[in-house]
Amino acid sequence: MNKKTVRAGIVGAGFSASFHFEAIRKVYGTNVEVKGVYALEGGEAYAKQRDIAAYGSLEALLDDVDVVHCCTTASAHEPVAIAALQRDKFVIVEKPLTGFFGDGSEDFNGEAFSKTAARKSALASVERMLKAEARSKGRILYAENWVYAPSIQKEREIIEKTGAQILWIHGEEAHSGSHARTYAYWKYSGGGVMIGKGCHPLTAALYLKRVEGKARDGKPIRPKSVTARTHALTRLPNFRDEGHIRCDYFDIDDFSVMHVVFEDDTLATIFASDIILGGIHNWLEVAANNHRSVCNINPNTAMQAYNPAEANFKDIYVVEKIGTKQGWSNPSPDEDWFTGYPQEIEAFYRTAAYGEPVESDSSLAADCIATTYSAYVSAERAGGEVEVKRF
Numbered sequence: 001m002n003k004k005t006v007r008a009g010i011v012g013a014g015f016s017a018s019f020h021f022e023a024i025r026k027v028y029g030t031n032v033e034v035k036g037v038y039a040l041e042g043g044e045a046y047a048k049q050r051d052i053a054a055y056g057s058l059e060a061l062l063d064d065v066d067v068v069h070c071c072t073t074a075s076a077h078e079p080v081a082i083a084a085l086q087r088d089k090f091v092i093v094e095k096p097l098t099g100f101f102g103d104g105s106e107d108f109n110g111e112a113f114s115k116t117a118a119r120k121s122a123l124a125s126v127e128r129m130l131k132a133e134a135r136s137k138g139r140i141l142y143a144e145n146w147v148y149a150p151s152i153q154k155e156r157e158i159i160e161k162t163g164a165q166i167l168w169i170h171g172e173e174a175h176s177g178s179h180a181r182t183y184a185y186w187k188y189s190g191g192g193v194m195i196g197k198g199c200h201p202l203t204a205a206l207y208l209k210r211v212e213g214k215a216r217d218g219k220p221i222r223p224k225s226v227t228a229r230t231h232a233l234t235r236l237p238n239f240r241d242e243g244h245i246r247c248d249y250f251d252i253d254d255f256s257v258m259h260v261v262f263e264d265d266t267l268a269t270i271f272a273s274d275i276i277l278g279g280i281h282n283w284l285e286v287a288a289n290n291h292r293s294v295c296n297i298n299p300n301t302a303m304q305a306y307n308p309a310e311a312n313f314k315d316i317y318v319v320e321k322i323g324t325k326q327g328w329s330n331p332s333p334d335e336d337w338f339t340g341y342p343q344e345i346e347a348f349y350r351t352a353a354y355g356e357p358v359e360s361d362s363s364l365a366a367d368c369i370a371t372t373y374s375a376y377v378s379a380e381r382a383g384g385e386v387e388v389k390r391f
């Protein structure tokens with residue numbers, strides 16, 4: 001096979017920029033030439049560590065590449081993506097696609113702000129991105145790794161080959177608190193845990209209902225309405241901090257539940273929280289008319305280990321966010337693989353190089369944003385049902 005060479009650039013130099021780089025190194029369908037990185041902070045060190053160039057501006061980086069990885073704080077996804085699309089580049093956008101990031105005031109408080117106004121602004125941002133994509137030769141490749149996680153792709157195969165009707169999906173993403181400093185503020189993250197973590201299982205659920213509709217009737221089944229609750233448990237005056245759960249959030253929710261009704265009146269219930277100990281808790285369960293599947297993304301039982309003394313495992317990475325390595329644990333033999341990181345990046349380079357179809361595209365990402373911001377409106381009304389806009 002004559003492999004095409006694709007020139008790549010990274011924007012952002014934090015946590016996600018690191019796992020994107022690792023995934024690029026595993027791409028086998030194309031030759032990827034990483035030209036360099038541009039970041040507001042940390043670009044020089046990131047570049048040095050990986051022997052790539054550190055660019056002084058986004059524009060200079062974009063001029064040198066075919067594909068750009070947008071691994072910035074969520075509030076910068078729209079400007080970075082639009083700049084790339086205007087230059088006809090492919091842009092791999094980390095989750096969430098975009099959102100509402102405050103009114104520009106330094107001390108913006110998302111908790112008190114009208115969620116109807118937040119939704120209006122977030123949907124306008126989605127529209128601007130979709131318009132820029134429609135005018136571009138490039139595309140938005142939405143980096144929702146759950147879509148590419150092997151267990152979710154296996155479920156896709158089951159749905160497609162058996163013509164299953166999904167009646168209810170339930171799922172969760174949770175752990176003991178995100179590391180990023182900016183995560184604590186609505187103005188950088190576009191919301192709290194409902195968007196930051198809930199977007200993962202929600203998008204997987206939206207994706208599987210699309211797969212179902214396309215397999216049976218050639219047309220995706222999309223979200224119709226949502227009911228939601230959000231809470232800020234670690235900001236309760238009576239929360240007792242014992243040092244295990246991050247608790248310095250400024251104005252965001254740390255517990256959420258979204259109940260989605262689809263066009264065919266079937267359901268998805270999505271939990272997300274920052275209060276769960278014992279490592280990442282990422283799972284999705286599908287209740288269909290002809291089968292039931294449990295997709296355990298993290299933890300899973302690919303490996304189980306018993307360690308009688310913490311010190312034994314001091315040099316051993318076990319699994320993300322695990323609090324202790326003593327006793328029983330589920331070490332992940334290849335955590336990135338179970339999570340879908342290398343698979344999504346491989347797929348995106350195949351799209352950029354050979355025009356292969358995209359599973360996780362801007363339309364799926366737009367449905368995720370529309371559902372989540374309607375969910376914030378619902379939560380503001382203590383759980384009233386709210387319609388989801390369809391683009």
Ligand SMILES: NC(=O)c1ccc[n+]([C@@H]2O[C@H](COP(=O)([O-])OP(=O)(O)OC[C@H]3O[C@@H](n4cnc5c(N)ncnc54)[C@H](O)[C@@H]3O)[C@@H](O)[C@H]2O)c1
Nearest residue numbers: 012013014015016039040041071072073074076094095180
């Ligand atoms: N898919 C996943 O599993 C996953 C995991 C973590 C984070 N994320 C997503 O990745 C994105 C980044 O999160 P992170 O954890 O890497 O954050 P981080 O704080 O570790 O890094 C953010 C980087 O973006 C840079 N940056 C911010 N604004 C910028 C701008 N306008 N131009 C250039 N650089 C800019 C910062 O300087 C920093 O280098 C977020 O959207 C987050 O939701 C996804």
